[in-house]
Amino acid sequence: MKHTILVIIIFWLAWQTGLSQNQYETKIPNIRKVLIEKIPGTLLIEQSQNNVFKIETDKEPSEIVEDERTRGLKPVTSSYDNTGLGLSLVQSGSNVTISGPNQFDATGNYTIFLPPEVEVSVDLTNPFSGQLVEIRGLKNSLEVKTLSGDIKFSNITGPTVFHSISGNIEGSFSDLNQEAPSSIISISGLIDLAMPSNTKAEVKLMSVSGKIYSGFEIEKEKPNKNKDPRAGELAQISGIGQKTSGKINGGGTSLILQSISGNIYFRNK
Amino acid sequence: MKKRIIDYQKTDTMKCNNTQINALLTAYLDNALTPEESKMVEAHLNDCSDCLDELQEIRTLHLQIEHTPLIDPPTDAERRFRQMLEKQHKPQKQSITITVDFSWKKIAAAIIIFLAGAATVLLFQSKTDSDTSSIAHLENQVSQMRQVLMTALIKNDSPSDRLKAVQYAEQISGPSPEVTNILLETLNHDPSVNVRLAAANALHQFAVHQEVRTKLAQSLQQQSDPMLQIVLIKMLVQFHERSMVPTLQDFSHDEKTHEMVKKEAEEALTVLL
Numbered sequence: 001m002k003h004t005i006l007v008i009i010i011f012w013l014a015w016q017t018g019l020s021q022n023q024y025e026t027k028i029p030n031i032r033k034v035l036i037e038k039i040p041g042t043l044l045i046e047q048s049q050n051n052v053f054k055i056e057t058d059k060e061p062s063e064i065v066e067d068e069r070t071r072g073l074k075p076v077t078s079s080y081d082n083t084g085l086g087l088s089l090v091q092s093g094s095n096v097t098i099s100g101p102n103q104f105d106a107t108g109n110y111t112i113f114l115p116p117e118v119e120v121s122v123d124l125t126n127p128f129s130g131q132l133v134e135i136r137g138l139k140n141s142l143e144v145k146t147l148s149g150d151i152k153f154s155n156i157t158g159p160t161v162f163h164s165i166s167g168n169i170e171g172s173f174s175d176l177n178q179e180a181p182s183s184i185i186s187i188s189g190l191i192d193l194a195m196p197s198n199t200k201a202e203v204k205l206m207s208v209s210g211k212i213y214s215g216f217e218i219e220k221e222k223p224n225k226n227k228d229p230r231a232g233e234l235a236q237i238s239g240i241g242q243k244t245s246g247k248i249n250g251g252g253t254s255l256i257l258q259s260i261s262g263n264i265y266f267r268n269k
Numbered sequence: 270m271k272k273r274i275i276d277y278q279k280t281d282t283m284k285c286n287n288t289q290i291n292a293l294l295t296a297y298l299d300n301a302l303t304p305e306e307s308k309m310v311e312a313h314l315n316d317c318s319d320c321l322d323e324l325q326e327i328r329t330l331h332l333q334i335e336h337t338p339l340i341d342p343p344t345d346a347e348r349r350f351r352q353m354l355e356k357q358h359k360p361q362k363q364s365i366t367i368t369v370d371f372s373w374k375k376i377a378a379a380i381i382i383f384l385a386g387a388a389t390v391l392l393f394q395s396k397t398d399s400d401t402s403s404i405a406h407l408e409n410q411v412s413q414m415r416q417v418l419m420t421a422l423i424k425n426d427s428p429s430d431r432l433k434a435v436q437y438a439e440q441i442s443g444p445s446p447e448v449t450n451i452l453l454e455t456l457n458h459d460p461s462v463n464v465r466l467a468a469a470n471a472l473h474q475f476a477v478h479q480e481v482r483t484k485l486a487q488s489l490q491q492q493s494d495p496m497l498q499i500v501l502i503k504m505l506v507q508f509h510e511r512s513m514v515p516t517l518q519d520f521s522h523d524e525k526t527h528e529m530v531k532k533e534a535e536e537a538l539t540v541l542l
Contacts, residue, residue, distance in 0.1 A: 033426060119427050143428045143461065159429035161463045165495075180429035181436055183463040187495050187527065208499055208529055254436055258466065260496055260529045 023056040024083035032094040033119040039087070039100045041108040042132040045120065047139070048113035053096065057085045059108035085110075102128060116140060124149045135171075141180070150189070158182045159253075164189050168262070172269065176201055181254035190262040197268035200252030204245040208260045215268040218246040285319040294324055298331060412441045416448060423451055428461040435467040439474075449475055453484050462494045469500050476508055486513040495527035502530070506537045514541055 029051045036043070041059075048054055081101070082088050087110070090097045098112060114120060121143040122133055133144060135153040143161040144151050151162050153171030159180040162169050169184055170192035176182065176199045184191055190210070195201075197216075205212045257264050285291065290313045296302050297310045314321050415437040422434035435455060438448050452475075455468040475481045482505060489501045498520070505513050520526045520534040 121428075141427055141429055145461075159432075161428040161432065161461055163462050180427075181432040181467075182429065183432055183467065185463055185466065185496060208533075254432070256463070256467070258496060260499060260527070 022059065022085065023054060024085050024087075024089070025052060025054040026089065027051050028053060028091055028096060030094060031091070031096050031115070031118050033096070033121065034114055035095065035097045035099075035121045035123065036112060037097070037099045037123040038102065038126045038128050039098075039110055039112075039122075039124065039130055039133075040128060041110060041130045043122070043124075043130055043134070044109065044111040045122070045133070045135045045138060046111060046113050047137050048115050051115050052113065053089065053098075053115070054113035055083055055085055055087060055089070055098070056111040056113075057108055059086060100128065114138070114140065119143075131167075137174075141177075160184060162186075168192070173199070175199075176253065176255065178253040181256065183256040183258075185256075185258045186262050187259065188261045189259070190265070191257050191259055192265040192267070193257065194267040194269045198249055199268070200249045201255040202245075202247050202251045202253065203266070204243070204254070204256045204258075205264055205266060206243045206256075206258045207262070207264055210259045210261050210263040212244060212264045212266070214244075214266040216248040216266060218244060218248055219251075220244075220246040285317050285323075287313060287317070287320070290317075290320060291323070294320065295327060298324070298327055415441050416445070419448070420451065423455060428464050431455070431459060431461065431464045432467050435464060435471050438468075439471045449481060453481075453488065456485075457488050457491060462497065465492075465494070466497055466500060469497060469504070473504055476504055482508055482510045483512055486510055486516065489513055490516045490519075495530045498527070498530045499533050502533050502537050506540055509541065511541055514538065517541075 027050070031051070031053075034053075036045070082090075086108075087098055087100055090099075096118075116139055119141045120135075120138065122145070124130065124133060124144075124146040127147070129146070129149060131149045133146065133149060133151055135142065135144070135151075135156055137155040139157045141159050142153075142156060144163070146164045146167045148166045149164065150167040151164055151169045151171075153160075153173075155172065155174040157173060157175045158177040160182045162184045164186045166188045167186065168189040168191075169186050170190070172194035174196070176195060178200070184193065195216075199216075203216070203218060205214065205218075257266060290310055293302060293306055293310050297307060302310065314324060419434045419437040419441070422430045422437070425431055425434070435452065438452055441448055449472070452468045452472050456465050456472060459465045459468065469485075472481060472485060476485060485501055486505055489498065489505070492498050492501065502513070502517065517534040517538050521531055521538065526534070
């Protein structure tokens with residue numbers, strides 16, 4: 001009896017490890033940009049090394065249906081599975097596209113490991129896309145678009161271009177890349193952003209009906225020279241919507257946080 | 270006259286180098302020396318034949334002068350002399366006013382000071398002139414560079430690079446219609462809403478121009494992102510742009526319009542109508 005339980009436990013563990021090792025790995029050098037789109041379930045993106053592109057999933061192998069009829073044929077459309085994990089990975093020139101199937105599937109979680117230096121663009125505006133993308137520790141240039149999916153991140157540096165219609169955008173930067181501007185926009189979701197307290201930036205915070213909170217001391221910029229000839233030397237008091245712009249820590253790269261109805265929380269850590 | 274003879278002796282006939290004695294020879298002939306000096310000269314003359322010859326010559330000259338008959342000056346000599354004086358008087362006067370040491374120095378000093386001052390002012394002016402012109406030149410170059418960078422970056426794949434391009438466009442001093450057109454193009458066609466929104470904000474400063482406002486109103490029609498719609502409505506309401514009224518009416522009637530955009534459109538309509 002004891003032996004039977006032990007054997008069962010060993011088998012169960014083996015099965016579990018088998019699951020977690022459900023992965024695909026390839027090395028592709030000289031890639032400039034990675035486009036990730038239509039990923040079902042939740043998506044986690046992490047850093048890899050040495051041009052390694054790695055995909056892991058906790059999906060059960062039985063869930064990944066292999067079409068017998070495709071044997072010996074080369075796929076023509078981009079929406080096919082060449083990783084064995086339900087996703088396709090296609091290289092074209094210096095770009096790599098990783099995309100999911102054109103079908104609704106909310107189960108499973110994918111983790112994609114990407115090499116540093118590549119530009120990352122995640123497009124989850126397709127209705128088949130999952131509801132969460134999380135990015136951990138990437139120093140890459142990032143672009144993320146979602147409809148209702150949330151965007152979470154930690155220890156990133158940007159530059160970031162995030163846009164969500166109704167998803168929340170929240171997370172922390174380990175540093176703010178000064179090479180290019182960063183812009184984060186959510187229409188009705190909230191924006192909760194933490195940055196190191198010594199971050200240098202020229203910030204523009206704007207919300208139409210949401211409230212804006214800042215942990216940073218924002219040095220207000222001098223009002224722009226008014227271009228309205230009638231205004232002459234009068235200072236412009238209000239711009240478009242509720243807008244606060246100015247420098248933090250003496251100014252640096254441009255950082256734009258905008259929402260329509262979501263609140264904006266701009267934290268220093 | 271005596272001096273001239275002595276000089277003559279010195280240069281031509283004089284071989285003795287005893288200048289002290291030589292200087293005393295004429296005075297010796299005139300008996301104008303002290304007994305000691307006379308003794309000294311006589312002692313020398315005993316030894317030096319050169320000086321003795323010299324003495325002889327001077328004596329002969331003296332005798333010649335004494336035997337020269339006196340001539341009366343012509344009667345009009347004084348008048349001629351005065352005339353001559355008067356002739357010289359005028360140029361002398363002029364030369365005095367110019368060449369008197371004291372005023373010359375003053376004038377020279379004044380001229381030097383004036384020249385120095387003028388030079389400093391000129392130098393300074395030309396320096397600041399060249400500075401401002403070189404700064405303007407630099408600014409112009411920076412603007413041109415920004416425009417080149419902008420036109421290159423705006424076509425870039427990376428949205429952050431395109432954001433940077435829009436930022437450059439904002440910083441170009443005296444932007445050209447070309448820049449405005451690129452911004453409008455970006456506003457209408459950029460795949461990233463973030464970049465389009467940045468372009469809209471950059472275009473805000475050009476919205477004083479009617480043709481830009483018309484194009485912004487046209488752009489409002491095709492924008493689907495609520496944020497862009499709101500930003501454009503707010504911008505155009507500021508300038509009382511009535512050409513967007515039909516679009517606003519469409520927004521307020523369309524069920525698909527974002528709630529906040531609807532509100533914004535209706536508020537704008539109350540202002541414009």
